Amino acid sequence: MTRRVYLDHNASTPVHPEVVADMLPYFGEIFGNPSSVHAFGREAREGMDRARERVARFLGASADEIVFTSGGTESDNLAIKGLAYARGRGHFITSRIEHHAVLRACQWLETQGFEVTYLPVDELGMVDPGDVKRAIRPDTIGITIMHANSEVGTIQPIAAIGAIAREHAIPLHVDAVQTFGKVPIDLDAMGIALLSFSGHKIYGPKGVAGLYVRKGTKMVTIQHGGEHERRRRAGTENVAGIVGFGKAVEVRARDMAGEAVRLAALRDRLWDGIRARVPDVKLNGHPTDRLPGTANISYRNVESESVVLGLDLKGIGVSAGSACTSGSVEPSYVLVAMGVALGWAMGAVRHSLGRSTAADDIDYVIESVEPIVKKLRGALPVGAR
Template structure:
C-alpha cells in the first residue's frame, strides 16, 4: 500500500546528516561540557559552535541562544519567567486567541496568579489586526506574545509590526516561531522580539531539543533550579547529541529554505486548487497569500473529522486535523472556532502539511483519493442528507 506522510507540522523525520552527526557525538564525545578536563573541553567547544550555528540562522548573538528541551519549554520559560520578573512594572499581558496551547496554557496559569490577559481575536483567515493590538495596549501592559505563524492553518502573523510597537513602548515581546524557522525567513532583529521559541523536530532534527532566544539585557525569572547551565534558565547537563543534531538540522534548513519553500509552495497551491475544485462544499482555512509554504488546511463540510482521518490513513495518507498536542481531544479546533467556523465545519477539517519527501505524484494521488473518500463518508452522514434535502442543520 502507498504511504504518504502529510503531517510535517506535527513532526519531521530526522535527516541522515543529523543522525550521522549525533551518532558521532554519542560514540566519541561523552564528556560533560562543564568539566574542565580533556574529556569535557572538546564537548564544550562543540556546544558553543552549535550555539553559533543556531544564532546565525535567526540573526542573533550566540550569547542569546539558550538550549532547552522543547519549543513548549522555551515558550513557558519566556512567558512565565518574563511576566513574573516584570510584575512590578504592570499587570497586563496580551496574546492571541489562536496560539499553541504551550502559550495559551502558560497565560491561563498567569491569570491564576493575578495577571490580566487580553486575548486578541482573529479575522476569517486567522490573522490578528495591528489596530486591535494597538487598542488593547494599556499603560500597565508588560508582556506580549504573538506567534510567528499558526501551526494549524499556516497564517503568518504581522510580528514585525507588533514587535516594533513593543520595542518603542518598552514592552517585552515573545514570538513562538516553532512552525516558521527553516520554512520562512526569521530574523530576530527585524521582528524586534525579546524572546523567540523554536524546536528541533520541526526541522528534520531530533525530538527533545528546543531553543529559547532571549535578547541580551532582558530580565526574566528561572523556572528551574540546580545548576548554572544555559544562563541558569535551563539547569542540568546539556543534551550534547541533540544540540549538535539541532545545529546541523537548522543550518541545512536555512541553506535550502529558499529553494524548498518555492517547491513546496507550488505543491501546496496545486493541492488546494485540486481539493477545492474536486470536492463540493469544501473551504480553505487560512489565507491564500501569507501562509506557510507547506501548510494546507481544508474543511470538507458534513463529514466527521475522525472518520476522515482514519479513512485517509487506510488509503496511505497520514494527515491530521490540527495540532498534534490536542489530537486526543474531541473538541473542535480552537483556532478554527476563533476564525468563525461552526462546530460542524471545524470538525471536518483536514491539515495536510508537506515536506521534503512530498512529490507532485503524491499531490496527484491525494487529490484523486480524497474525492471518493468524501463521497463515501457523506453517504453515511445524516447531516449531509439534511443538507441535500435543504433541511436546517443544527
C-alpha cells in the same frame, strides 16, 4: 505494501540523514559533561558551542543570546513565566489561537495574580496590530504572539506588532516553532525580544529547542539548579540533541528558500486538485500569508476524524482539525476563534508538506480523498449532504 505518504510535517519531521550522522559520535566516543574542565568535557562543549554559533548566525543573533531547552513547549514557558516572574505582577497580551504551550502558560499566570488579554483573530486567522495597541495598559509587561499558526498556517504581522511593542518598551515574545527554518525571520526588523523555536519541526531531533533572548531583556529562570546556559536554564545539556539541532539549522539555511517555493507549488496543487474533484470544500487560513507547506481544508458536514482514518487506510498521514476530548469530538479552538461555522470546522483536515513530498504523493492524496468524502457524505441524511 500500501504506499505511505506523510503529510503531517507540522506535527513532526523525520531526522535529516546529515543530522543523524553529526549526532552519532555524541552517543559514543564524545560523551563528556560539557561543564567538565577536562578534555572529555571540552569535546562535548565544543560540539555544543558550534551548534550555538550556527543557530545564532542563522538568526543574526549572538551566541550568548541563545538558550537551549527541551522543546518548544519549554521555550514558551521560559519566555512567558521568565518575563512575568521577573516583574512579579502585571498584564500580558496574547491571542486566542496560540499553541497550548503559550495559552496554558498564560492561564497559569492568571492563577498567580497576573492579568491576560486574549486577542481575537479575523476569519483568516490574523491578529489586528491595532488590537494589540488598544490592549496595551500602563502595567503591560509582555506581548506574546505566534509567528505562524500550526493548524492553518496563517503568518501574523509580527513586524507591525513588534513596532508597537518597541514604541511602548514592552518585550515581544514570538512562538516561531512553525516558521523557524521555513520562512525568514528578522529579529531586529520584527522588534522581537524573545523567540521560541524547536528542532523536530525542521528535521532535527525531538526534545531539543531554543529560546532567543535579546541582550538586556529582563527575565528570570524557571528551572533552578546549576550554572548551565548562563543561569537561564539549569540542567546538563542534551549535547547530542543540540549538535543535531545545530546541523538541522545549517541544512535549513542552505535549503530553506528553494524548499519554500517547491512546497508552496505542491500545496497549491493539492488545494486545486481537491477543489476540482470534491464539492463543498473550503481552504482555512490566509490565502497568501501562509506557511508554504500547510493546507487546512474543510469538507462541509463531514467529520474530519473519519477522513483522517480513511486516508490512514490508504497509507496517508494527515491530521484532523477537530480533537476528541473526553469522548466527544470538538471543533478546533483555532477555527472557532476564526469564526468558521461548525459544519465546516468539524470537517477540517490539515495537510503539512515537507522535504520528502513529491508531486505524485499529492496526486495520490487527491485521488484517495475523493471517494472517502463521497462515501461519508452518502451516509448523511439527504438534507445534510
